[in-house]
Amino acid sequence: MALILSVLALCAVAAIWFFWRRGSRQRLLPCPASISWLVEMENPLARVTRSAAILRHLDPGTSDCIADIGCGPGRVTIPLARALSAGGEVIALDVQAEMLTKIAAKAEQNGLTNIRLLLCDAREPNLPDGSLDAAVMVMALGEIPDAKRVFPVIHAALREDGKLLVCESVFDPHYVSHKKVVEMAAAAGFVESSHQGNRFAYSVVLQKPSRLSGNLRRQHAARPEKLLSEPQHACGSQK
Numbered sequence: 001m002a003l004i005l006s007v008l009a010l011c012a013v014a015a016i017w018f019f020w021r022r023g024s025r026q027r028l029l030p031c032p033a034s035i036s037w038l039v040e041m042e043n044p045l046a047r048v049t050r051s052a053a054i055l056r057h058l059d060p061g062t063s064d065c066i067a068d069i070g071c072g073p074g075r076v077t078i079p080l081a082r083a084l085s086a087g088g089e090v091i092a093l094d095v096q097a098e099m100l101t102k103i104a105a106k107a108e109q110n111g112l113t114n115i116r117l118l119l120c121d122a123r124e125p126n127l128p129d130g131s132l133d134a135a136v137m138v139m140a141l142g143e144i145p146d147a148k149r150v151f152p153v154i155h156a157a158l159r160e161d162g163k164l165l166v167c168e169s170v171f172d173p174h175y176v177s178h179k180k181v182v183e184m185a186a187a188a189g190f191v192e193s194s195h196q197g198n199r200f201a202y203s204v205v206l207q208k209p210s211r212l213s214g215n216l217r218r219q220h221a222a223r224p225e226k227l228l229s230e231p232q233h234a235c236g237s238q239k
């Protein structure tokens with residue numbers, strides 16, 4: 001009997017997993033705020049997804065403005081807000097008001113005044129161009145229908161050389177592979193700058209190239225032999 005019940009429970013979980021994942025591709029089916037306690041747990045089996053690891057990988061430095069896209073109940077938002085130097089601000093962006101209410105309560109408990117709440121769809125956030133130093137999107141991408149639309153929007157909102165960290169884990173029903181993320185990001189103009197983890201849980205930092213480095217890269221692709229020869233000439237055998 002116990003075995004039958006266990007198998008039935010497993011089948012039910014698998015069915016929810018499958019239909020939620022499929023449904024999210026067509027319409028908004030965000031992770032309900034009522035189960036946000038699940039999201040809040042720092043997964044011991046996926047180290048790169050923990051908030052401390054995300055902060056280390058992003059290395060926010062002296063960033064003034066960082067957006068946490070699909071911030072949920074603030075598992076990453078709160079440590080990010082603590083890590084920023086004076087004057088720095090985190091924009092906590094989510095499509096569910098209940099999630100932002102949870103963050104507001106936590107910010108108050110922690111005496112944090114540098115979190116701005118933004119209730120909107122990540123595909124249409126209306127962030128001013130070049131206004132962000134960095135952005136993080138942790139286990140949120142797969143919940144967003146037509147997710148590729150998010151990358152050009154974030155790209156425009158980032159300043160030149162700004163960074164976007166995307167983190168995904170197979171423990172999330174909406175897992176998006178590293179390859180898919182890099183493809184969508186590259187189509188929007190991002191360049192992968194570093195990667196941590198493995199195929200089950202990873203975080204990747206994508207950079208918006210500055211116009212100067214972008215031009216150099218294009219020239220390099222068009223005339224590799226010329227660019228390769230230039231530094232040799234500049235550094236060495238000058239007659």
Ligand SMILES: C[S@@+](CC[C@H](N)C(=O)[O-])C[C@H]1O[C@@H](n2cnc3c(N)ncnc32)[C@H](O)[C@@H]1O
Binds near residue numbers: 074093123
């Ligand atoms: C699994 S939770 C991850 C929360 C948080 N990033 C973390 O790792 O703890 C995904 C979050 O993305 C949000 N979300 C889903 N679709 C969204 C959209 N189109 N725009 C903005 N947020 C969205 C959900 O409301 C939910 O809070």
